[in-house]
Amino acid sequence: MFGSLGTPELLIIxxxxxxxxxxxxxxxxxSELGKGIRAFREGxxxxxxxxxxxxxxxxx
Numbered sequence: 123m124f125g126s127l128g129t130p131e132l133l134i135i136x137x138x139x140x141x142x143x144x145x146x147x148x149x150x151x152x153s154e155l156g157k158g159i160r161a162f163r164e165g166x167x168x169x170x171x172x173x174x175x176x177x178x179x180x181x182x
Contacts, residue, residue: 140148 143151
């Protein structure tokens with residue numbers, strides 16, 4: 123489904139989003155999305171570290 127989206131289609135979608143939400147709101151959404159992704163990655167990394175610590179303490 124998404125494999126058929128090319129550059130022209132993505133540009134049209136971007137223009138429509140900019141028209142609907144405005145430049146200010148789109149930039150704010152982008153920054154909030156980036157913060158959310160960063161927090162998610164840190165959470166996954168912390169969860170993996172916790173799992174490694176649990177596994178290591180079981181073997182000792």
